[in-house]
Amino acid sequence: MIPSFLAFQAVGTGAEHGVPVELPDFFSAVGPGLFPPGLASFLDAWAVNIFALACLFALAAVLLRGAAGQKDVPRGIQNAVEALVEWFQGVLGEILGRHTDRFIPFLGTLFLFIVFMNLAGLIPLFRAPTSQFEITLSLAIVVFLYIQATAVRSFGLRGYLKHLMGSPEGLVGWLLAPMMLPIHLVSEIARPFSLALRLFGNVMGEDALIAAFTGLGVMALGFFDSPVGLPLGLPFIFLALLFGMIQAFVFPLLSAVYISQVLPSEGDHCHA
Amino acid sequence: MNNMLSLSLPLTVAFAAIASAIGLAMAISAAMSAIARQPEAAGKIQNSMVIGCAFIEALTIYAIVVVFILQGKM
Numbered sequence: 398m399i400p401s402f403l404a405f406q407a408v409g410t411g412a413e414h415g416v417p418v419e420l421p422d423f424f425s426a427v428g429p430g431l432f433p434p435g436l437a438s439f440l441d442a443w444a445v446n447i448f449a450l451a452c453l454f455a456l457a458a459v460l461l462r463g464a465a466g467q468k469d470v471p472r473g474i475q476n477a478v479e480a481l482v483e484w485f486q487g488v489l490g491e492i493l494g495r496h497t498d499r500f501i502p503f504l505g506t507l508f509l510f511i512v513f514m515n516l517a518g519l520i521p522l523f524r525a526p527t528s529q530f531e532i533t534l535s536l537a538i539v540v541f542l543y544i545q546a547t548a549v550r551s552f553g554l555r556g557y558l559k560h561l562m563g564s565p566e567g568l569v570g571w572l573l574a575p576m577m578l579p580i581h582l583v584s585e586i587a588r589p590f591s592l593a594l595r596l597f598g599n600v601m602g603e604d605a606l607i608a609a610f611t612g613l614g615v616m617a618l619g620f621f622d623s624p625v626g627l628p629l630g631l632p633f634i635f636l637a638l639l640f641g642m643i644q645a646f647v648f649p650l651l652s653a654v655y656i657s658q659v660l661p662s663e664g665d666h667c668h669a
Numbered sequence: 670m671n672n673m674l675s676l677s678l679p680l681t682v683a684f685a686a687i688a689s690a691i692g693l694a695m696a697i698s699a700a701m702s703a704i705a706r707q708p709e710a711a712g713k714i715q716n717s718m719v720i721g722c723a724f725i726e727a728l729t730i731y732a733i734v735v736v737f738i739l740q741g742k743m
Contacts, residue, residue, distance in 0.1 A: 487712070488712075488716060491712065491713050491716055492716065591727055594727065594730055594731060594734055595723060595726070595727045595730050597734075598730030598731075598733050598734055599726075599730060601737075602730075602733060643719070646719070647719060647720070647723040650716070650719060650720060650723075651720060651723060654720060
């Protein structure tokens with residue numbers, strides 16, 4: 398459970414309505430006491446990026462542990478990581494088919510990185526970096542550029558332009574092409590925004606919910622001057638665990654669907 | 670203006686949630702009966718269901734984001 402002194406501060410620093418918008422993190426709670434004022438405000442402004450970096454290092458540590466000293470009969474972390482990779486291969490294999498192995502490294506890393514970032518918000522004094530739109534938007538822009546590069550590589554520049562015009566054939570097709578092109582362009586550009594907004598909205602919503610109920614729990618016993626509050630936020634932590642995993646799974650899954658649309662495969666076309 | 674927003678912002682989320690709940694219910698019930706009919710295709714159906722659910726749910730998220738943006742004007 399989140400220590401109540403943090404929740405007290407959340408109530409204190411919360412918006413003017415009295416309900417906290419988000420729980421305080423390390424840099425906003427204890428940073429001002431530890432660092433000189435200039436450094437503290439700098440760190441507070443960059444807190445999200447620092448947490449994202451911490452998640453990245455934690456992820457790298459886990460994966461390097463899993464990949465170091467590979468044995469034929471895997472044990473411990475190597476076993477867990479291998480099971481995870483195999484599961485992810487199976488899931489993506491149904492979307493990407495024979496191209497799966499090309500995209501597993503990128504999409505799998507994306508999945509694990511987002512899992513780490515989503516669940517970081519549940520650790521006291523941490524904040525989920527994905528609850529900031531800048532972080533999710535930058536992830537989505539990376540996916541967008543990756544999709545465009547994959548498309549140009551698989552169709553060629555001219556072929557990709559033709560694909561954007563709806564692969565026109567015959568007179569009717571070419572007449573419709575000027576109409577298809579803007580539609581496809583808009584949908585290409587809207588994709589990273591919808592990816593980013595979906596992740597950001599879910600994670601921020603969960604965090605705001607937990608913060609609001611933790612604040613309520615503290616306020617409920619506030620008239621006692623009780624040192625601990627009611628753990629009203631507890632059920633929503635389990636909800637956040639579930640949704641954090643699902644959203645982290647959906648992000649690379651949708652990326653895989655978008656990638657599969659720009660691959661020259663005749664078979665499994667998934668028009669989503 | 671203030672009162673209008675404080676009434677309409679929660680209603681925005683409520684209506685978006687109602688609509689996407691109906692959409693999710695239809696999608697999930699169809700997926701469930703499909704899985705019951707063909708348990709061996711469960712993995713494939715589940716994947717497409719999750720993708721579809723993400724698209725449906727995104728609309729509520731858009732509503733929430735709009736509400737959060739407008740909350741600053743209250």
